[in-house]
Structures are given as structure tokens and as C-alpha cells.
Amino acid sequence: MFWRFVVGAVKFRRRRLALAFAGLAVAAMLATAVFSLYSDIERKMRREFRAFGANLVIAPVGDARTVPLQAVSSAEKLDVVAAPFIYTIGRITIGHISDERVVEAGVDFSRAGPLISYWRVEGARTASKGECLAGITLAAHFRVALAQTVTLASGPCTVRGIVSTGGAEDSQVIVPFERASADAAFRDVASLVQIRADGERLPEVRDALSRAFPQAEVRVLRALAETEANVVMKVRSAVLLLSVVILLITTLCVTGNFSELVLERSKEIGVLKAIGAAEGRIATLLLSESLVLALAAALTGYAAGLAIAYWIGLTIFSNSAQATPIGVDFAVFMPVALMTLLIAAVATVAAASRIWRIEPAVILRGE
Amino acid sequence: MAMGAVALGSAVATAMLGAMLEVGDRVNHELRRLGANLLVTPKSASLPVEIGGISYQPTATDESIPLAQIPKIKSIFWQLNITAIAPSLRAQTLLNGREIVLEGAWFERKLRVPDGSSIMTGLHVLNSAWKVQGQWISDPRADDRSAEGMAGAALARRFDLQPGSTVPIFGELFKVMGIISTGSEEDDRLFVRLEVLERLTGRAGHVDAIEIGALTKPEDAFARRDPKRMTPAEYERWSCTPYISSIAHQIEEVLPMAVARPIRRVADNEGRVLGKVRGLMLLISLAAMATAALTVWSVMATTVLERRYEIAIMQATGAGSALIVAMLGAEIAIQGAVGGLVGALAGWELSGWVSRSVFGVEAQAPALLIPLVLVVAVAVALAGAAQPLRRALSLEPAAILREGA
Numbered sequence: 001m002f003w004r005f006v007v008g009a010v011k012f013r014r015r016r017l018a019l020a021f022a023g024l025a026v027a028a029m030l031a032t033a034v035f036s037l038y039s040d041i042e043r044k045m046r047r048e049f050r051a052f053g054a055n056l057v058i059a060p061v062g063d064a065r066t067v068p069l070q071a072v073s074s075a076e077k078l079d080v081v082a083a084p085f086i087y088t089i090g091r092i093t094i095g096h097i098s099d100e101r102v103v104e105a106g107v108d109f110s111r112a113g114p115l116i117s118y119w120r121v122e123g124a125r126t127a128s129k130g131e132c133l134a135g136i137t138l139a140a141h142f143r144v145a146l147a148q149t150v151t152l153a154s155g156p157c158t159v160r161g162i163v164s165t166g167g168a169e170d171s172q173v174i175v176p177f178e179r180a181s182a183d184a185a186f187r188d189v190a191s192l193v194q195i196r197a198d199g200e201r202l203p204e205v206r207d208a209l210s211r212a213f214p215q216a217e218v219r220v221l222r223a224l225a226e227t228e229a230n231v232v233m234k235v236r237s238a239v240l241l242l243s244v245v246i247l248l249i250t251t252l253c254v255t256g257n258f259s260e261l262v263l264e265r266s267k268e269i270g271v272l273k274a275i276g277a278a279e280g281r282i283a284t285l286l287l288s289e290s291l292v293l294a295l296a297a298a299l300t301g302y303a304a305g306l307a308i309a310y311w312i313g314l315t316i317f318s319n320s321a322q323a324t325p326i327g328v329d330f331a332v333f334m335p336v337a338l339m340t341l342l343i344a345a346v347a348t349v350a351a352a353s354r355i356w357r358i359e360p361a362v363i364l365r366g367e
Numbered sequence: 368m369a370m371g372a373v374a375l376g377s378a379v380a381t382a383m384l385g386a387m388l389e390v391g392d393r394v395n396h397e398l399r400r401l402g403a404n405l406l407v408t409p410k411s412a413s414l415p416v417e418i419g420g421i422s423y424q425p426t427a428t429d430e431s432i433p434l435a436q437i438p439k440i441k442s443i444f445w446q447l448n449i450t451a452i453a454p455s456l457r458a459q460t461l462l463n464g465r466e467i468v469l470e471g472a473w474f475e476r477k478l479r480v481p482d483g484s485s486i487m488t489g490l491h492v493l494n495s496a497w498k499v500q501g502q503w504i505s506d507p508r509a510d511d512r513s514a515e516g517m518a519g520a521a522l523a524r525r526f527d528l529q530p531g532s533t534v535p536i537f538g539e540l541f542k543v544m545g546i547i548s549t550g551s552e553e554d555d556r557l558f559v560r561l562e563v564l565e566r567l568t569g570r571a572g573h574v575d576a577i578e579i580g581a582l583t584k585p586e587d588a589f590a591r592r593d594p595k596r597m598t599p600a601e602y603e604r605w606s607c608t609p610y611i612s613s614i615a616h617q618i619e620e621v622l623p624m625a626v627a628r629p630i631r632r633v634a635d636n637e638g639r640v641l642g643k644v645r646g647l648m649l650l651i652s653l654a655a656m657a658t659a660a661l662t663v664w665s666v667m668a669t670t671v672l673e674r675r676y677e678i679a680i681m682q683a684t685g686a687g688s689a690l691i692v693a694m695l696g697a698e699i700a701i702q703g704a705v706g707g708l709v710g711a712l713a714g715w716e717l718s719g720w721v722s723r724s725v726f727g728v729e730a731q732a733p734a735l736l737i738p739l740v741l742v743v744a745v746a747v748a749l750a751g752a753a754q755p756l757r758r759a760l761s762l763e764p765a766a767i768l769r770e771g772a
Contacts, residue, residue: 034651051639217524234394252375
């Protein structure tokens, strides 16, 4: 009997129900989309900041010129990207220009990749044995072209790439780490070690490394660390606030829809009351109708919302330097479903309670 | 009910559009705390041989940029996008028998620019994220020659300096006002006033480099093209867009003795992050606005649907379709306009509230949004009503009246 009423009501007022259903589904969809975006936005934004390169540097302290190479493996044990760099004064011979002083940089290309992803390079990004990269200013100064061979103190090398960064690299000749190490007569040391740690772990990594290497100085690149923290926090709170605004407004809309749904049936309720149905039973009837509708809307909206969140993630964040799967958060279903059911229930009960107060006879007379 | 729906929809649309514009702008300003994104150096015949600021050049060069030319940077087309200018002069000296790098700089300088106004600029403005123990040197005027300095954190530790200590440089005693910690090579330097270092090194009126912070538009494929190979129309479009490369190009035009190069690590990544944030906000707003439009549309459709009976009576009593469309259309347009206005105003306030609570700044979305949203609201309301209205008019009035009874 109870379910016949419910099913009958659904069949009878298809259009009105479709509207209420659509409204609620849209609200659930938006809620799902913005909450899944919000739950993942910090991770996504922080990933964008990885391309800035190092945010920690292990530098020599006091009058020392080097740091132990062991710092690299210690840092890697903390699950961060770390690479040693060497800067030394070398001598270069190109054609008729002989024995000029240049800065020779040693880069461990197997490790440094993520730290130097911002370099603009014409040609190859890495150099192996017998090869080197030339800074763009240096290349222009000595008129060096790709594939040309230049002679350093340690022998000839072929220029595989021209590097342009707007920084010190522009006037350096860049060789593999081992070669610079041999040229500088370094043994198991580097000029400095650059580290990229995820922003939220930065203090922890710094403290661990400072403890492990009291003979070196662990520096946080303040401008980068602070900007990352600020931008991530602000974008996150902007997304949160916008979500709240959207949700409030759609909730208002949906509540209106559901109250209409009940108020429209005041005649029917009047009849039920007149023939002696208990108020509790009528309320259960109305509520179960609304909740069935709400649950269906939540499911539909949730699916659509996930699709939107996925689409936004794909469009904005997929072409990052390090592609990781686009985060879609399945855990948001519970809060979204609860929210939808709650809106439906509150709207229904609020509207029904208005009818309670009226005598059935008055409603039936049509006033 | 219908008017309420239009108001809510317009509020969402206005708030989202306003917030979208504001968030992009604020993040752009936030990213400027990264420091300089352009470096201006003298056109040079020699190659710098420097490690960590210490030059290993056998002979010192006398190439430089004249100090008096610096205000010209604020005369380029994109001058308002230039947020900070920090010229510097380098020197090496011995402190307690050990070699250190001295940098002459502006800290908080009031600079008169060609259009007659003044701006505050210098290291403090450019690098607001640097942490300072003690205080920044305040040097608003060029003729103040106090012997004050600021020490980088590593240098301070090496020579055991605190704010208030004194250091002998070129035979004069400098008072350390503050200790700067940056994490980069500035930590190993001693900063003094630019004009003081010029006097001590006998290079009055010269600087070695100018660091510049500029608000830019993220570079796209068009920005990376070589300006020399563009058509005049393309060149105009390129220089009328604040790309980092076009700003650099304009600076080279006013300072012919210098080269301006984007600092890729900052400029490229800054542009990329900004592009992502803008895109994110755009897509969220699109989703929200589409939803708002859909809601308004469906509410309008039901309103007309509910009034089929009324329309049928009008038709039965001889009203022409044109008259009915005009009447209902006017009614819906009024509902749309009133609802849209209320909603747009509320949404406008709402976006102001978002920027206050997220970014802590008083900022309002452009007022142009209000009429824009208003027009769209009326259009969407009318569009929603159009289809059911046409259907109602095409049916036999008798059939509707029988069903509705």
C-alpha cells in the first residue's frame, strides 16, 4: 500500500519530479566537482612548483669551498631529488682563441634532470663522456656552434647543446660531473648540492640534513618556499570559498523546488488526513518519496561531477613536467550524498509542517 | 519563484566572474615575491668569469650602465607593469684578510620617473620574501651617504656579525643594520648603499646590473617567435602584450648600452603557474555559470508550462499569438531584469567578500560585470521560456483546456 502510493505519486507527477530531480542532481554534481577539485588542489599546485627546481641548497660554511658528496645520498634517503654541482675555473681553446678562462660547471645529469627542467636548451639537454653544453653568452662570445669541438684543460669535448637560462649558466661551459670533478681535483666533494623537497616537507628535510651535516650549511631558498606556500594556500582557499558560495546558492534553489513539491500536494494531504491517516505516517510517506528522489539525484550528480572534476584536471594539469594520474576523489561521495539527502529532507519536512497546522477541511475547500 | 531563480543564477555568475579575474591578478602579484624576472647587464665584449659573485677575470672591465639612465626604464609602454627596479654595483675587498663580495644597492629608494611621479623601489621592494634580522636600510634619497650596510646570513656567521656590529671596508667603518637571509648567493654578500660604493670604488654614476621585477602575461607560442621575423601587424600585437620578452625588448630600446634577459627560472615558471591558476578559475566559473543558466532556463520553462491553461483561455478568447508572446515575453523580461539586477549586485558584493577573505585586500570586481550579467540573465530567461511557449501556442486551446480542467 505504502509503496503503491510512492510509485503512483512518481508516475503521476513526472514533470514536476523531473525538475526537482534535475535541480538536486545539478547541486550534487557541482558539489562533487568542487569538492574533488578542492581535496586535490594542494597536491596539484605543489606539483606545478616542482619545475622551479631546487628549494634547498647545501652550501659550504665559513671559509670552506666544498661540501661532502655524501650529502647527496643522505638527501636521497629522505626521498627528495638531490644533485651535486661543481663550479671551477677552467681553460678553453677554440680555434685561434687559446687558453681563455671560463667557468666550468659540472652537472650530474642522471640526477639533476628535475632540477634543471627550466633550462631552455637548443640541442641535447644532457652531455655524456666527451661531450659538453655551452651557455648561450659563451657560445656567442667564442662563436661556438652545435656539434663543434672545443678543447678544455682535460681534453676535447663536443658541444651537444646551447643552454639559455638568463642566469649564471649562460656564460659557463657545462660538462658531466665526473669530468669537472677531475678538472677541479675534487675528491668526493661538490661545490654545492641542490635539493628539491616537496613544499610541505621542507622544514623536516632541512632539519634532518642540518643534523647530518653540521660541517655544511643547509639553506632554504626563501623566495621560492614562501611564494609556493602563499600561492598554494590562497588558491586552495579561493576554491573552497567559491565552492561554498556555489553550494549555498544551489541549495537555496533546490530547497524551493522540494517545498513546491509538497505544497502542491496539500489537497492530497488533506484527503489523507480527513480519512484518518496519522500525521507521522503521512510525513514518512512524503519523506521517503523525497529521499528516493534525492538518492537517485545524488548518484547521477556524483557521476557527472566526477566527470567534470576529471575534465578540469585533465585540461589544466595534465601537461605538467611530471605527469601523474589525474586525481579523482571517490571519497567525496559520502558527504555529497549526505548533503543531498539532508537538503531534500529538510525542505520536505519544512513544507509539510506548514500543512500540519491547517485543518483538512480548509485545505479541501481550496482556500 | 522565477525571479528568485534568476537572482540566484546571476549572483553565482557575477561572483564567479569577479573572483576569477581577482584570483588571477592576486596570484600574479603573489608570484612577484619570487624576486627579479629580468636582468639588465651592459653589452659586453668580455665574458663574465664569476663563481658566486666573485670574479676571476684577469683584468677588470669598465663596461657599465649609467646610473642616470635608470629612470628611463619607467618610460616604456609597459612601465606600469614594472613593480621594482634594483640596480647594483659589485666590488671585491678583503675583510680580516679574507675575500668578500660587496654589493652596492638601493634598499628603499624613492625614484623620480620621467612622467613626474615617484615610486618606491630597491631590494626590499623586489625581494619582499627575504627574511631580515634587524632592519632594512632606509635610503629614500640619493645624497644620504651614511656608512651603513646589511650582511648576508652566511657572511654574518663567517665574521660573527650582528645587527649593530661594525665592519671596516676600504678604511671606513660601516654599521651593520640588518642580516639578510635569502638561501641563495646573496647570503655571502655585504650590501652597502650604491652611491657610497660608487664613491669608494671611484666608479661614480655607474652600475653593473639592474634587476627588474615585472608583471607579465604567460608566454605562449606566439611570444616565443623572433620579433625580427614578424610582420608589422604581428610585431605591434607582440609589443602591445606584456610578455617578458617584449618588456625586455622595450628596455633594450631605451637603454641601448645594455642587454635585458628574462631570468628563465623565475619568468617561465611564474607564467606557467599563473596560467594554471587562471585556467582553473576559468573552468570552475564556466561550470558554475552553465549550472546557473540551466537552473534559470528550467525554472522559466516550468513557469510557462504551468500557464498553458491561461494561454489557452487567451487564445480561445481571440488573442493573437503575437500579442500573447509580447505579453509573456515582457513579463519574463521584467522578471529577468529585476532578478538579474538583484543577483548581479549581490554577486558583486560576494566576489568582493571572497577577495577580502582570501587575499586580505579591498578589491571590487569591475562594475562592467553588472550590466553584462543583467543582459545575459534576461536572455537566458527568455530563451528558457521560448520553447514551451511555442509549443503551447501550437496546440489546440480546446485540448489544453480540457486537460487542465
